[in-house]
Amino acid sequence: MATAGAPARTVAPKIVAKGAQKRFPTRRGWVTAVESVDLEVAEGEFVCVVGPSGCGKSTFLRILAGLDHATAGEARIVPGSDPKQPLNAVVFQEYAIFPWKTVLANVAFGPQMRGVTRAEREAIARAWIAKVGLERFEDYYPAQLSGGMKQRVSIARALAHDPQVLLMDEPLGALDAQTRAVLQEELLRLWEETRKTVVYVTHSIDEAVLLGDRVVVMTAHPGRVKTEFRIDLPRPRDLTTTSTPAYAALTGAVWAALRDEVRAAMAQDAEEVRS
Amino acid sequence: MNRARPTSAWAVPAAVLAATLAAGFAFDLWTQAWWALLGVAFVCVVLTAEAVEGRLAVRHLGAYQRALALGFPIALLAVWEALATTGVLNPRWFPPPTQIAAALWDLIVSYDRFNRTSLIGRPWLVPERLATEGWAGVRALVDEAHLTATLGRVLGGFAIGAAPGVLVGMAMGLNRTVRHMLDATMSAIYVLPKIAIFPILMLVFPDPFGEGPKIAVVAISAFFLVAISTMAGVQGIDPVYLQAGRNFGANRWQMFRHVILPGALPIVFNGLRLALGTALIVIVAVEFVRADRGVGFLIFYYWQVLVTPKMYAGLFVVMALGVGLTALLQWLERRAMPWRKG
Known part of the structure; x- marks a missing residue:
């Protein structure tokens, strides 16, 4: 079931992030999008990142993709043995x-x-x-x-x-609920076939628990990793997985960890509107 | 739509229309209140047409709408014809359309001995000239034609101006330094009426009365329009496509070829269409001032010698030229961007 904290590692990680930070200058001074993210992802692991909107999870993904640079620390994909194989591909x-x-x-x-x-x-x-x-x-x-x-x-x-690593930035976020459910099953099937290393950013806890081997919860802006959950639901999974008690317990646990962050994010938004 | 309207729905406005027109002629209202009569007539026509549409079967609607689009200008010409022949419109300034059509036909088939020109270059003489004088004879026929003179200047100037316009616009869109350097200057020159620099161009070219300055003024007009819209097209590309291109490993050339060029193309074509219209305006204006051939010259010449039907025929040719060239550009546009039509 849910175990907070980093899992024990036996192999060298495929993705390493240490204190990854992203700040950018604005007219009102420096804004921090990502405060400090520490994360390791093993080869062939499917990691979902959830967090309140504006927590910098997409920015973190863009740094991993090489579309953005970390202003401090690092977030990189460890190259594999084949130098010709592309490091990553993004699903936007x-x-x-x-x-x-x-x-x-x-x-x-x-x-x-x-x-x-x-x-x-x-x-x-x-x-x-x-x-x-x-x-x-x-x-x-x-x-x-x-x-x-x-x-x-x-x-x-x-x-x-x-690619060596598949990076997905809320790929199903713009779809209606039914299409989304169908595509979630397709993603599970494709992943069973390919067993790629995946980092999957989403705002849906249900989706994260259904798809991932691990769910990383980020804090409200500025983002850092709050906690993470190992999802040991048996694979292959499909939509029937969502009706098991273990699934319900896990989504409940993730929500409990995320709730305070969402509240904090909403409070920040309100502050922003007032100022 | 209510499809069971009584006959009176179209009979009433039709009757009002007939009465209005009759009253107009009977009491000679046309000269004093032509605008009121035309207004009432137009409203009656619209009401009648709508009432007729309401009684039509759905499968006939498309044909009916096309008939309206075609019928309205024909009706307009008929009204013009009636007003001009009855003397309500002064036929000296507004000759009836039939006379204009006859004048157009006359321009097409005849040779102007005084100006040594013809409208389309008498293509029926081609075999004969080819036999007697060879290609030089055919060349002389092409050279005497107003249509080819104007067409050559427009197409030549357009091509010479649009091609570097696209290149400079791309450079401005892609490179911030180039953009900052050129944008203000380009915008300032863009608003200058290009006809105003025609005298300068005449000084620049060794033969001030030749084709050089005429083609150059069209090219310059096209250049700025195309450059500015190409820049806007490049800048308007959704950044997510640039990111996708980069993420999938496109190098600079691939980025340009596969992302930037196709992404900017819709706005580039917008600019080309505008530039084509501007090119026609500019060339007709130039031909008014300084040309011995060309459709603009033709219009101005027949104004000077007061042969108004031929003047109108010249206007018609400009219109046809504009419609034809725009259609050509739209055909090109469809070929270049097959994804735009789903």
Whole structure:
């Protein structure tokens, strides 16, 4: 069941964050987005990060992705044995698939940037498109797809890049509840197949407990790691997992840890509005 | 929509319309209150058309709406025709459309011996000239045509101005230093009416009355519009696409080719469309002032010699040119951005 504190390590971590901090200058002085994050993620581990909005969890993910730099400390992915394999691929909340490319060209984008030949990269792309169930939509443009289909394309694009670490920034946040449930099951299935190392940022406790091996709870702004929970629910999981008592106990525990932080964040927001 | 309206729904406004028009002619109201008559007539036409639409089957609605779009300008021309032939409009300044059409036909088929020009270059003479004078003869035919003169200046100037416009706009959009250096200057020059720098251009070119300054003034007009909108297009790209490009390992060239260029393209084409319209305005104005061929010259010449039907025919040609070139650009736009039409 839930055990607070870092788990014992036997292998070298895949992701190391030590005192990762992000501050940026504004007209009213320095603003701290991420105060100090310490986190280690093992190879093949699925870690979910939850926290109140504005706690800097997305910023932390962007630092890991190399899209942003830490102003102090570090947050990095430990390179694997194959130097050609990309370190990471991000699944963005706003999908961020290119509207001017077809589904096929979008999914083939990563290999194309690495100089993989057309035939080869399209074969890779087709395989992943089939795995997310979009075979018939290869030649469609994103504008012709629903939100759920767009996010499937985004996930397929990230997996076709074959990264060492998959970084997901609230990927299902913009979807309706039913589409979200379907995609959660698909993510579980894909993860069983690939066993990638995943860092998954979400604001949904239910989602974090359903998907993750570990749930990291962050404090309200400025963000640091408050506590973490090991999720030892048996795999493979699916939506029936959510009706087990163990699942209920875990979500309850995570919520108990998060509640005070959400209240703190709301109080900060109110302060912001007043000033 | 209520589909069971009585006949009176369209009969009443139609009757009012007929009565208005009749009264207009009977009491000679047109000269004093033409605006009131036209207003009443327009409202009656709209009411009648709406009432008719209400009685139509749904499957006929599309055809009916197209008929309205086409029918309105035809009706307008018919009214013009009636007013001009009855003398309500002075036919000297507003010749009836049939006369304008005849003048247009005359311009197309005939050769102006005085100016040594024709409208479209008498293409039916091509085989004959080719036999007697070779390609030089065909070239002379192309050179005598108003249409090819204007078209050449517009297309030439547009191409010469738009291509560097896209490049400079891209540079301004991508590089902050370039943007800070050029933005204020470009915006200032952009608002300057380009026709005002035509005299300078005439001094710059070795032949002030040749094609050089005319093409240059079109090119300059196109350049600033295209550069400014390209810059806006590049800056308007959603940063999340740039992040995605970077995250998937795109290098500088790949970033440009796969993210920035397609991302900016919609706004670039917006700029191109505006630039094309501006190019037409500028070239007609230049041809008014300083040209012995071109559609602008044609309009101005027939104004000077008071042959108004041919002047209107010239206006019609400019209109057709604008519509044709815009259609061409839209075709290009659809080819360049297949993702825009779902």
